[in-house]
Amino acid sequence: MRISCIGGGPAGLYFALLMKQQDPSNQITVYERNRAGDTFGWGVVFSDQTLSAMQQADPKTASQILDAFNHWDDIEVNIAGRKMLSGGHGFCGIGRMKLLNILQQRCIELGVDLRFESDVADDEGLDADLIIAADGLNSRIRTKYAATYQPDVDLRQCRFVWLGTRKLFDAFTFDFQRTEWGWFQAHAYRFDADTSTFIVEAPEPVWKAAGLEDMSKEDAIAFCEKLFEKVLDGNKLISNSAHLRGSAQWIRFPRVVCKTWVHHNGKAPVVLMGDAAHTAHFSIGSGTKLALEDAIGLARNIGEAKGDLNAALHSYEATRSVEVLRIQNAARNSTEWFENVERHAHLDPEQFAYSLLTRSQRISHENLRLRDAAYVGEFENWLAERAGLQPAKGQSVPPMFTPFTLRSVSLKNRVVVSPMAQYSAVDGLPTDHHLVHLGARAMGGAGLVFVEMTCVSPDARITPACPGLYNDAQTAAFKRITDYVHSQSTAKIALQLGHAGAKGATKVMWEGIDQPLESGAWPLISASPQQYLPGVSAWSRAMTRVDMDRVRDDFVAATKRAAEAGFDWLELHCAHGYLLSSFLSPLTNQRDDEYGGSLENRLRYPLEVFKAMRAVWPAHLPMSVRISAHDWVPGGNTPDDAVEMSRAFKALGADLIDVSSGQVSKAEKPVYGRMFQTPFSEAIRNRVGIATIAVGAISEADHVNSIIASGRADLCAIARPHLANPVWTLMEAARIGYMGGVGVDWPKQYTSAKVQLERNYERERAQAAQMAGLSPLEQANRALGV
Template identity: 75%
Template sequence: MRIVCIGGGPAGLYFGLLMKGRNPQHEVTVIERNRPYDTFGWGVVFSDQTLGNLRAADAPSADAILDAFNHWDDIEINFRGQQVRSSGHGFCGIGRKRLLNILQARCEELGVKLVFETQVTDDTAYEADLIVACDGANSAIRQKYAATYQPDIDMRDCRFVWLGTKKLFDAFTFAFEETEWGWFQAHAYRFDDQTSTFIVETPERVWRAAGLDEMSKEDSIAFCEKLFAKYLDGHPLLSNAAHLRGSSQWIRFPRVVNQEWVHWRSNANGARPTPIVLMGDAAHTAHFSIGSGTKLALEDSIELANSIGEHPGDLAAALQHYTEVRSVGVLRIQNAARNSTEWFEHVDRYTSFEPEQFAYSLLTRSQRISHENLRERDAHYLSAFEDWLATRSGIERAPAKHSVPPMFTPFTLRGVTLKNRVVVSPMAQYSAVDGVAGDYHLMHLGARAMGGAALVMTEMTCVSPEARITPGCPGMYAPAHLAAWKRIVDFVHAQSDAKIGMQLGHAGAKASTRVSWEGIDQPLPEGNWPLVSASPQQYLHGVSQWSREASREDLREIEAQFVRSAQMAVEAGFDWLELHCAHGYFLSSFLSPLTNHRSDEYGGSLQNRLRYPLQIFAAIRKVWPADKPISVRISAHDWVDGGTTPDDAVEIARAFKAAGADMIDVSSGQVSKAEKPVYGRMFQTPFADRIRNEAGIATIAVGAISEADHVNSIIAAGRADLCAVARPHLANPSWTLNEAAKIGYFDVMWPKQYTAAKSQLERNLERERAQVAANAGLSPQERAQRAEGTV
């Protein structure tokens, strides 16, 4: 093959040497705009895992890189005069110039043609079987064929400057300093025997407020030296970007995503089209805070070379395989990088934390490192942190006892103390008869109360017959309802140490539908009742009934219904009350601009849209006991342009807090069928994080939380105060007890009737963990033999 790589960075060089190393008959040319052995920037970082990938791909270059690496295990966080260290992270640092020199030398050794000081503006000047566009984040080739690649470039908020220093850091060091204008942070690490990288970063608004946008390069470096003097030990900060002047050395990070990675260029005279494939930063970028740009570029090179090798003679199939495989892997890294980027863009969200929790939040910011992953890396650090966190809940570790995982620390709100941080989420069961919760609900909620969760929530319980989603939904508006619920509450209190809460709501425009297994959101085949909402709407276009706009009389009547239901919940003995203002139901329909088009004082601005839900809240707060909490469930994101945004959600939470709400239960979506949610594990937790740490109110995180590891990570990082777990509780009523045993935490109380099963489960899971540990490091063949009992 004739291969031309446009761009002589890590991607182009490494792909060139891999292809030439696999087949010396390939004609490979790498074209670079800079001079030989010239580069900008300081050091780059790899993980130990990345180095293993390089060794498998090309051992000679990997060995040379390894010889030049500075390796460290520790991350050090400096915040408010305290230093926190965590070990076991396995990083390698190398100078960018040294890395390129190694790759250039290896290319020359293998016979790759290197062309320097050549700026490619016309790719048609090169005849090749394959052109690789690896010309950086500002790729001219990508821009030329933008109609094919469909790039999406998101310029992030922070400004940063890439500097160096002769101060040698012995850990990957983060330092945070507060100024009169806001917070600055430094990312520093050693990459050779004489030099460390020192990146200074701050949000755009802080950068401008400090006057850095008008400073000379020399003055801005002096500013950074003074700000971070206590970490530099008298060493100056250095710049190797002589070509930049003034504030231009401070840049914003571009997050690059492309819909397509391959363009087929038509050639003259009927010649075969030439594929131009994107690689490295031209194809994607990942923020430097997780050190993945160079890693991704090298892994691109490996995968493209492998794909070509696996599809001999079929370049189109090879390129398709490459893009399919890499786009998935890259997206995973980019999602983690986005989480990390946003954390650093909003450091001030977490600066009220004590240094111990601030450091934990930083370590787990990307969600690639979880609670149990930290335990694997540095068990001593995590155990000490768990002890510190537990003392904040009034727990002192007993001698010879396991440190208490965050999910098993108690939580107190008003006069109610929950034994742990796990909530059985409200889940519609559609099994009531005439609104009466029967034996099914006693079994359903009772089993989960005995299963270890601290708080068991009823499904949305409706304030009138017309407020029900379906005929199978429970209510709290008739004497029979009160008696039925009191029976369940009494059982939970008598047979468990769990608390039980009632979620009150009104279905609004989503009422009068079939139970889910007969057609979710579908109107009843007969016997439908009239619908009411903030404004006329049809939830399913062309299918659902139209609701009418709630009149003044409707609003007064519905307020009275909520008050009546809340009073009945008091009589039934519930410990907790939740007001349902989410998911497109009646109160939600006032909050979202998608469903509220009123022209009176209840419509228009967010302040007006909040007026009626706040009116309902104030009314039930008056009749609910002062020593018991009320939470409010909201949809923090409608996932539709023009709908409620996470910014709005913070303001909504602030308004409910001012009205006396104790907690916000943070969900999202289900307001419009036009929604396009972005799913993933713990995908709604960032909304709970923002509300908790910006609005200053306790939150419940919900959505794709399925493991103890998730709960522990969320609680420990201060992203929420409770975690509501739904579907895993449907599959296993004793999910909390089971998860405790899975992570090896045995100091939990089981129902006395079930204690015989506790030790057996714990022993079985201990054996499974031991087996996993014994299998670690074995080859697939050895693991199979062990499973078969042959070894």
């Protein structure tokens, strides 16, 4: 095959040598516009995992790189005069020039034609069967064929500069300095015998306020030296960007995502690789990693396709795009963390450091324990002591099993059973199903159990089978349930009150979710006239002031009944497109009176209802509010709007915000993923200073522990796993090997099962550990009993 690589960076060089190694008859040319010795970077970072992939792809190159690497396991976090250290992370640093030299020499050894000072602007005139566009972040090829690649470039909020120093760091070091203008941070790591990379970063408003926009390069370096003088130990900072002057050396990181990576121009396919195809923020050290793994992936795909180039390119695009997007999502989480240091800096240094270590959500609590068990154990003890516990010697308490208190209500742990619609009430009356459903989950170990959204009037129901709290019989039925929970478990029980609004008068889920009733429907009201399902749902009408007074009074009456029924906690449902949510979202609120328009106006009626409820709800009991923190529709509410909503509810006495998202409009396009709504909870908790519940795709103890430990939420609501398993909390405690009594209490009737379950899980963990040390063939044989 004849292959032309435009760009002589890590991606182009490594792909060239791998393809030449794969088949020496391949004719491969690499075009690089710079000279052989030119480079504009300092050091690059790989993980041990990337190096392992390189060892499999080309052991000789990997060996040469490994010999030149500086390897370290520790991450050091410095803030507020404190130093926190965590080990076991497995990073390798190498100078960018050294890396390029190794790759260049390997290409020459294998017979690749390297052409330096060859500025190839596009693919015209290249006589090749395959063209690799590895021409970097500002790829001209990507621009030329933008209609095919469909690039999305997002310039991030921080300004940063790449510098070097002769200070040799023993760990990957993050140093945070608070100034009169805001926070600056440094990312520093050693990459050769006498030099370290030193990246200085700050949000653009902070950077501008400090005057760096107008400083000369020399003055800016002097500013950074003074700011970070303690961590630099008197060493100078060095710039190798002689071609850049003044503020030009400070850049904003562009996140590049391309929808497709292959362009067919009728001649040779043109394939994006490396930064031309995608970027990942330097804070997780993945740019060079992704470039090299692109090269490995495409070379492997071509080898496996046995001459079918189109099939190879299809496999490359399909497999690599998924993996890269996963890394980019982690990098986005990391990027946003560093953009919002001000938000995290109020945390104690111990929790701040933990939050930094787990910021990408790729490193979880248990993953961190595998890396550094001593660090995690000490941190768990610190967290438990802050929660008022005195952990037994040698037995730390996982974060999910620490207690939590609001007003007079203390929860034994941080696990919440989400309010989940059961569609099993009769005329609004909860039945034996609710007693069994809620009672079983209260006995299953969770600290707090929520009743599904309970409606304040007959016409407030979602379906005819939804529960209500608007008559004495319903109050008595709920009293029976709360009495059972209180007498048979140590859980607390909460009630969520709501009004369906335009989403009411529908069939039960298994007969057609959101489908309108064919008979027996009731009139619908909402902030403005709407059809939840366009062309399908019944139209609602806009509420009048008389309607508002009646509904507010219905909420107040239901609140009084909730207190009579013995609930420990009350929540107002202002999310998911229901009545009060319809006021909050600009998608559903088109009013032109004092209840429409600005967010302040849209909040007016939901706040009025909340204030009236808080006035009659017992002062010693907590109240929370569930909101949709993101409508996932252009023109809808955003996470920033959710922060302002939360501030408003907090000002009126809300104790906690239950942070969900979406379900306001069928036009929504959520970005799903593990713990995908947790960032909204974190923003509200740490910007507003109010407790939160995180919800959404939280399904393991590891998720809960990570969220609570990092300060992203105070409680975690588990929905579907609790539907499948009423004793999810007890099972997860056993699964992670936590046998302590703090935060976990088995019903006395079930204690005979506890020891057996713990033994079973202990055996599974031992077997998994043993299997991890076996080869894939040995693992397969062991699984077959061979």
